[in-house]
Amino acid sequence: MATKSERRQKIRFGIRKKISGTSQKPRLSVFRSNSDIYVQLIDDNDGKTLAAASSKDKDIAAQKTTKVEKSKLVGQAIARKASELGLKDVVFDRGGNLYHGRVKAVADGAREGGLNF
Numbered sequence: 001m002a003t004k005s006e007r008r009q010k011i012r013f014g015i016r017k018k019i020s021g022t023s024q025k026p027r028l029s030v031f032r033s034n035s036d037i038y039v040q041l042i043d044d045n046d047g048k049t050l051a052a053a054s055s056k057d058k059d060i061a062a063q064k065t066t067k068v069e070k071s072k073l074v075g076q077a078i079a080r081k082a083s084e085l086g087l088k089d090v091v092f093d094r095g096g097n098l099y100h101g102r103v104k105a106v107a108d109g110a111r112e113g114g115l116n117f
Helices: 004-018 067-084 102-112
Strands: 025-034 035-044 050-053 091-093
Touching: 025 050, 025 102, 035 067, 035 102, 067 102
Parallel strands: 025 091
Antiparallel strands: 025 035, 035 050
């Protein structure tokens, strides 16, 4: 019987087989821990992180809101950083998590910020 983390790892590898990011259309990767959420814009061709944001950033961590609302702010922050780099289109990588709750809030926040995926 596979543990929860092993199951999620298998799902992650399946997702990564199908999608990858380029410099024009980077991969928006989401990592969700119990307390925080982290997102990165990744160019898989060069193996470089173009931009990153997390709920630990000072302006987001200072706000006393729920984790879902902070996740939405993280999505808006990554969208801001992407627009500064001149990026509009991304490929969304939910990292083996269900597209629900905090992961969905990141996606909604990024869409509100002007990213297309």
